[in-house]
Amino acid sequence: MTFPVVGMVGGGQLARMTHEAGIPLGIRFRLLSDTPQDSAAQVVADVTVGDYRDLDTLRAFAAGCDVITFDHEHVPTEHLRALEADGIAVRPGPDALVHAQDKAVMRTRLAEIGAPCPRNRVVTDPADVQRFAEEGDGFPVVLKTSRGGYDGKGVWIVRSAAEAEEPFRAGVPVLAEEKVDFVRELAANVVRSPHGQAVSYPVVESIQVDGVCDTVIAPAPGLPDELSARAQRLALTIAREVGVVGHLAVELFEVRGADGSSEILVNELAMRPHNSGHWTMDGAVTSQFANHLRAVLDLPLGDPRPRAPWTVMANVLGGDYPDMYRAYLHCMARDPGLKIHMYGKDVKPGRKVGHVNTYGDDLADVRERARHAAGYLRGTIDE
Amino acid sequence: MTFPVVGMVGGGQLARMTHEAGIPLGIRFRLLSDTPQDSAAQVVADVTVGDYRDLDTLRAFAAGCDVITFDHEHVPTEHLRALEADGIAVRPGPDALVHAQDKAVMRTRLAEIGAPCPRNRVVTDPADVQRFAEEGDGFPVVLKTSRGGYDGKGVWIVRSAAEAEEPFRAGVPVLAEEKVDFVRELAANVVRSPHGQAVSYPVVESIQVDGVCDTVIAPAPGLPDELSARAQRLALTIAREVGVVGHLAVELFEVRGADGSSEILVNELAMRPHNSGHWTMDGAVTSQFANHLRAVLDLPLGDPRPRAPWTVMANVLGGDYPDMYRAYLHCMARDPGLKIHMYGKDVKPGRKVGHVNTYGDDLADVRERARHAAGYLRGTIDE
Numbered sequence: 001m002t003f004p005v006v007g008m009v010g011g012g013q014l015a016r017m018t019h020e021a022g023i024p025l026g027i028r029f030r031l032l033s034d035t036p037q038d039s040a041a042q043v044v045a046d047v048t049v050g051d052y053r054d055l056d057t058l059r060a061f062a063a064g065c066d067v068i069t070f071d072h073e074h075v076p077t078e079h080l081r082a083l084e085a086d087g088i089a090v091r092p093g094p095d096a097l098v099h100a101q102d103k104a105v106m107r108t109r110l111a112e113i114g115a116p117c118p119r120n121r122v123v124t125d126p127a128d129v130q131r132f133a134e135e136g137d138g139f140p141v142v143l144k145t146s147r148g149g150y151d152g153k154g155v156w157i158v159r160s161a162a163e164a165e166e167p168f169r170a171g172v173p174v175l176a177e178e179k180v181d182f183v184r185e186l187a188a189n190v191v192r193s194p195h196g197q198a199v200s201y202p203v204v205e206s207i208q209v210d211g212v213c214d215t216v217i218a219p220a221p222g223l224p225d226e227l228s229a230r231a232q233r234l235a236l237t238i239a240r241e242v243g244v245v246g247h248l249a250v251e252l253f254e255v256r257g258a259d260g261s262s263e264i265l266v267n268e269l270a271m272r273p274h275n276s277g278h279w280t281m282d283g284a285v286t287s288q289f290a291n292h293l294r295a296v297l298d299l300p301l302g303d304p305r306p307r308a309p310w311t312v313m314a315n316v317l318g319g320d321y322p323d324m325y326r327a328y329l330h331c332m333a334r335d336p337g338l339k340i341h342m343y344g345k346d347v348k349p350g351r352k353v354g355h356v357n358t359y360g361d362d363l364a365d366v367r368e369r370a371r372h373a374a375g376y377l378r379g380t381i382d383e
Numbered sequence: 384m385t386f387p388v389v390g391m392v393g394g395g396q397l398a399r400m401t402h403e404a405g406i407p408l409g410i411r412f413r414l415l416s417d418t419p420q421d422s423a424a425q426v427v428a429d430v431t432v433g434d435y436r437d438l439d440t441l442r443a444f445a446a447g448c449d450v451i452t453f454d455h456e457h458v459p460t461e462h463l464r465a466l467e468a469d470g471i472a473v474r475p476g477p478d479a480l481v482h483a484q485d486k487a488v489m490r491t492r493l494a495e496i497g498a499p500c501p502r503n504r505v506v507t508d509p510a511d512v513q514r515f516a517e518e519g520d521g522f523p524v525v526l527k528t529s530r531g532g533y534d535g536k537g538v539w540i541v542r543s544a545a546e547a548e549e550p551f552r553a554g555v556p557v558l559a560e561e562k563v564d565f566v567r568e569l570a571a572n573v574v575r576s577p578h579g580q581a582v583s584y585p586v587v588e589s590i591q592v593d594g595v596c597d598t599v600i601a602p603a604p605g606l607p608d609e610l611s612a613r614a615q616r617l618a619l620t621i622a623r624e625v626g627v628v629g630h631l632a633v634e635l636f637e638v639r640g641a642d643g644s645s646e647i648l649v650n651e652l653a654m655r656p657h658n659s660g661h662w663t664m665d666g667a668v669t670s671q672f673a674n675h676l677r678a679v680l681d682l683p684l685g686d687p688r689p690r691a692p693w694t695v696m697a698n699v700l701g702g703d704y705p706d707m708y709r710a711y712l713h714c715m716a717r718d719p720g721l722k723i724h725m726y727g728k729d730v731k732p733g734r735k736v737g738h739v740n741t742y743g744d745d746l747a748d749v750r751e752r753a754r755h756a757a758g759y760l761r762g763t764i765d766e
Binding site for chain 2: 333
């Protein structure tokens with residue numbers, strides 16, 4: 001048997017969906033999961049339960065794998081360097097991944113590349129936040145811990161130096177950024193392989209609610225071709241310059257320039273399959289998960305083009321009612337074309353437990369179908 | 384956690400692909416597999432290794448499941464009745480499944496339903512085969528063991544009574560059928576749920592080589608609407624009358640009637656996902672695997688409509704060269720829209736080890752892409 005073994009670190013839903021995409025490829029998929037109950041561990045045959053922060057655990061896990069990749073960006077950079085020194089193929093590698101792990105490193109590198117970013121710099125204490133504000137348009141200012149944040153965690157919007165105490169308590173560098181008055185949020189998703197092939201998905205609009213992704217529309221409605229092409233070129237440039245292998249999500253702000261024209265600024269980077277790419281599971285010829293696997297295996301990449309004029313993804317969050325399976329009856333009967341993707345997670349209020357995809361020719365209809373299904377599953381819609 | 388446990392008996396590729404389809408549904412999937420190396424056992428988390436012919440093994444496996452379904456049709460009918468008597472939901476149930484297990488029972492029931500079939504009857508010995516031939520248009524005659532055949536095994540085409548010894552050696556009833564001079568083979572695939580909802584996929588053309596399915600074209604090219612509708616109605620009628628739950632494949636012969644019009648005759652029934660439905664994985668809104676699961680769980684069925692004007696499936700058979708993974712490089716680079724589905728099986732000459740799907744607007748192109756990829760993976764095409 002010559003089919004390779006892919007080891008994925010992290011047992012979340014991204015690993016679950018990567019396994020799903022790997023089954024048709026005939027590859028062997030090995031999982032390092034925190035617990036046997038994690039989302040991916042429920043559906044993968046070959047699971048190692050262990051702590052990704054422990055180098056010996058990582059080494060033992062990696063020993064039988066042809067390549068290691070990631071469900072999340074939390075593996076310590078020094079561990080990844082140790083694995084590489086052992087001769088393990090780590091994809092994306094630590095030199096690339098650090099740009100998704102450390103926001104300060106990311107901003108420095110993006111500046112070098114010439115990628116447009118919000119005004120930013122590392123700040124040392126609340127007084128320094130005050131100076132940062134005065135250097136620009138004043139408060140509010142966005143503060144982010146350079147490491148460890150996700151889904152709005154590790155991010156604060158402060159209106160004064162007095163409000164800026166908390167971010168410094170974690171003892172990690174804090175990055176200050178101007179609060180961008182954006183028109184909307186976009187994401188430019190690309191996949192790059194070790195030999196430098198890259199594909200670009202259509203630029204999508206991402207709608208956040210309370211700091212959590214709520215809806216993704218593919219492609220971003222009304223986005224001028226020129227701006228779409230610029231966003232895709234930017235993502236491809238970042239992928240190349242940073243040396244990304246696998247899926248790269250470039251989260252963007254669309255802003256109105258002084259002359260009224262649209263501009264883009266880079267908000268965040270993620271080097272793994274990403275929530276803004278879940279629509280590709282039903283909406284693109286090749287999903288982000290399949291292409292991530294093809295990239296880390298250095299296989300030729302699959303066609304990223306959309307299969308329908310519009311695809312909409314809506315995240316399913318936990319509500320007050322734990323029995324989402326029962327809600328399938330109404331959702332499936334109402335919309336036979338609805339694509340449900342559940343993660344096997346216990347329902348907790350506000351927790352991402354799945355997503356739905358809808359696609360079709362009429363954006364308003366496609367969007368309404370996704371909104372209804374996500375709301376019905378959560379329990380906020382009851383008809 | 385209220386999500387149900389589906390138990391599938393048999394660890395072949397159909398179970399593998401059913402698991403793949405079950406992951407997004409968030410259900411629990413449990414497998415009864417002959418060995419830990421079986422196709423599905425490689426990718427499923429919850430595997431019981433055991434012999435499906437042993438009732439105690441089946442009972443222990445079924446005890447933790449909400450419903451039992453099948454990768455193959457070889458579980459003894461009496462065992463299924465015993466499980467039902469235990470209160471287990473067996474879908475399809477033994478009273479339906481027997482029609483796919485026993486060709487003599489199938490023919491009798493189809494005659495009662497009024498489904499058009501080749502002339503047939505059970506024969507007792509070679510002399511009786513001679514009489515069967517003389518009752519019709521003479522030899523050749525097709526002989527089939529009533530139980531246990533698949534992919535051309537258990538089927539003989541005999542030109543004389545003297546050639547008709549072997550089929551009787553197994554000691555199971557032998558069915559004689561006229562050898563149909565068909566125009567082509569079709570398949571009408573439907574899915575039916577316990578509460579009687581049913582969906583029908585487009586009728587496909589199935590091209591066999593040496594008794595094994597080689598290519599499936601969806602929809603069947605040039606099939607008159609009236610004949611397509613008749614085939615779909617026939618499959619839906621059989622599903623209802625026989626009480627099928629889950630996927631039913633009705634393999635058909637298209638024949639030229641005395642007046643030159645097209646007619647259909649039922650060749651075989653399969654009550655599980657079927658090779659003639661593999662195109663639905665990439666070519667239909669809802670795959671046969673997803674709909675089989677929805678049916679056995681009594682969930683509303685998904686949209687069976689095609690997503691592209693043409694989808695072609697080509698089976699990948701083992702060739703002389705065992706390293707199919709290496710062939711991915713050329714196939715994927717040549718055709719970024721190619722959909723490969725491999726089963727994790729060791730390559731043996733002539734063994735079904737995977738399939739490819741292609742889709743698009745131009746049938747000749749779509750078919751050529753599938754033919755090339757299947758041939759290149761097998762090793763019969765080297766450019």
